[in-house]
Amino acid sequence: MDLAKVKDEDKLQLCRKYWIGGFVFLPFLWFVNACWFFNEAFRKPAYAEQKMIRSYVIRSMIGTVVWVGGVVAWVTIFQLKRASWGAAGDSISFVIPKGYA
Amino acid sequence: MIYIPLEAQNACFRLLNATNQIGCSSAQAGNTGAVHYMQTDDDMDFVLKTGTTNPYIPILDAKDFTTDKVLKLAKSDRVNGIVVISVNLTTSDLPNGFSADKSCPNEGYGNHQGCDKKWNAAGHGMLFEDLDIPIFSLTAQGDVDKILTRCWEPFNKPINGKARTFPVCAVQLLSPMFAAKDAETCIRRSNLINDLSVTIYCDPLGDKNVVTTLKAIPSNETRPPKSVIVVATRVDSFSMFQNEFPSADTTVTGIVTLLATAKALWKLQDFIASQKSSKDVMFAFFQGEAFDYIGSSRMLYEMKKNRFPAATGGNVKLQTIDMKHIAQFVELSQVGLRDQDSLWLHVDPKAHNQTVDMLAKLKKYGAASNTTFNESPVADSLPPASLQTFLKEAGDGSLPSFVVTDHKEAFTNKFYNSRLDVASSIGADYPKDMNDTNEQYNANTTQSERITGLATALAQYLFWAATGNESTPEELQADIEDVNHMLFCFLHSPHCELFNYTISPDNADALNKNKQPFPFYVTVTSSTNQVTSLIQRVLGYFTGKVVNGSADNCKVTDSDERYSYMWMQGPMKTPGGSREAVCYKNTVKLSVAESPAFADDMEDYDWNSRKYSTWTESRWDTFTIRVFMIPSKQFQVLTLTVGIGLLLISLVAVYFINSSADVLFQNAPPDQTR
DSSP states (O other): OOGGGSOHHHHHHHHHHHHHHTTTTOHHHHHHHHHHTHIIIIISOOOTTHHHHHHHHHHHHHHHHHHHHHHHHHHHHHHHHGGGGHHHHHHTOSSOOSSOO | OOOEEEOOOEEOOEEEOSSOEEEEOOOTTOEEEEEEEEOSHHHHHIIIIIOSSOSEEEEEEGGGOOHHHHHHHHHOTTBOOEEEEOTTOOGGGOTTOOBSSOSSTTTTTSSSSSOSOOOOTTBOOGGGSEEOSOEEEEOOHHHHHHHIIIIIIIIISOBTTBOOOSSEEEEEEEOOBSOOSOHHHHHHHHTOOTTSSOOOOEEEBEEEEEEEESSOOBTTSOOOTTOEEEEEEEOOOOOSSTTOOOOIIIIIHHHHHHHHHHHHHGGGHHHHHHOTTOOEEEEEEESSTTTTSHHHHHHHHHHHTTOSSOOOSSSBOBOOOOGGGEEEEEEEOOOSSOGGGOEEEEOOGGGHHHHHHHHHHHHHHHHHTTOOEEEOSOOSOOOSOTHHHHHHHHOSSOSOEEEEESOSSSOSOTTTTSTTOOGGGGTOSOOTTOOOHHHHHHOOOHHHHHHHHHHHHHHHHHHHHHHSOOOOTTTTOOOHHHHHHHHHHHHTOSOSHHHHHHSOGGGHHHHHHOOSOOOOOOOBTTSOOHHHHHHHHHHHHHHOEEEOOOTTTSSOOSSBTTOEEEEEOOOBSSTTSOBOOEEEEEOOEEEEEEOGGGOTTOOSOOTTSOSSOOOEEEOBOOOEEEEEEEOOHHHHHHHHHHHHHHHHHHHHHHHHHHHTHHHHOOOSOHHHHO
């Protein structure tokens, strides 16, 4: 979809839909929202809906950062500590490596 | 051809118990290293410090394959694996002996806490280290030629003392193991179905014990207390490498002696069975004893649950045997290498008073058959033996017992539990000019004469112990021909008349495909151990009676389940012709020999309790070893850089060509450019 051909109110509605969609454990929607509407929110000359679009984009960026931080933290802990968790670690693993603890 | 594959399949593999993993494993994708034939100490320095084409995989001769060298190499991060040359092994290369076992075998699982005496002086526990490098053993001369003549000499051997540089010849060892950490973990993981498929990581070690009783006392008759004499030996051994388990003195001497004794004693079976007051004699061949007494501990477990030799109920079976029925326990453990030309009797000090008469009688019978017995001076401990499991249960000295061995104090066998325990070291090999296998099969060797004498003495002793009467040597003479045959079949080739006679016709092809002796390693419970089956068959033949039968009705047909029926291939009707199958009836039974820790009815076993053996063997894919050339690291980096460079150049070139396509390609027809 080429945003240049979309009306301003429709742009706002689209940005809002992506923002709400991200709450059902879909952080990638927030990331896409932030990237796609970045030019609309910060670079284009001002228009009526731009203030709302800007707030949605900023919130999406924050949401993305929080999710990335959480996922990185969990993956790091899991990779470092799974072996020492014994049976508990095995029960939450999908693929258990062969030949290693 | 880039790769030269070798045929060796004898790699060191991983075993796990409740707390550790031991043995070896390669990385999942294999371990590669430059080949270096290590023969001197300078070579060791080269590999560990000065060589420039690291990492290395050193090649060792059998005489250099010692525990301290292997540990030094395994700890270094410049060494990725080890290859051992084991062609034409002669034990004379290793005057100090070699044993993969600890100096105190089965430490902590016998009747002592910790190590009571260093019985196995040649053992430094190489198998019990956790080496994270693969180790392969080459037994084919072709493999040795490939790795030394085609790989080491042309490319890696220093010229005039100067080391060679890249490109060098390297070897890749692939022996990746599935299981890790310890038995509890790998068994737990084998039971998980996390990724929607079943992966088994390891299997418990175990097999079956072979057992037979002289008097087939039925379950509807009581068995008086202290009325069973147990005479036992051990079947299994281990070594560093898969497929290399010859076990000549470690167990074969005991097995062959006990089988010959059984045949001799059974000559008077009818007489013994007819005496109401005579004791029963139980012959037991224990499996899994090398791994913390798997077979004997399971037998005791079954005894305590009143399920040995069979749970009562339903048809008539053999009456159960329990600790309270055991009158005495005699065990044979390594009887081939006689210290000072005598056999040595080890007695538990607490039972000494009760064994005085027994030992005196045994010595007397020994004298009559040219076999000397003496009492071991070791006063405070017993060698590793299945008897220890039963003594733990019997408590303070209530079990008259002794172990017959060939060592006065520490082992005379310098190759206990190793791949070097071969026939030649016990005098069971044949003169170099005797090449005909038939001649070898029937040849008297020094060892077979000794075993025959021991078996005769033991048979007479058991007759006296069971009935209280004396017998003459002629009545219970063991047959040297049987001993010759058995030594040939177990140590040289199973493609022999005795095994062919006693095997079932269904298994004949599988038997005759094997030209190498069957290995004496217990393997895992789920796979059949051929040695156990063959012992069962030979014992059934020696102690059984021929009955009329055909292939269909050579089995239990009435409600009497005391007996076993074996359909055997039988004798050749004419030399080289077909065989006339025959049905033998006997009381040979197989009893389960899997550690009680893995028993179906064991609940909440405390894995750290060290009460039962917890040994498991890891699973693996195939073992592969291959040889090829490798370039230097700089060359590999250069190749990669040139490749990436070419890619970038081509991207840039395509971009420029594309953007000026209309300038470069001017032969488009006029109507298309508009």
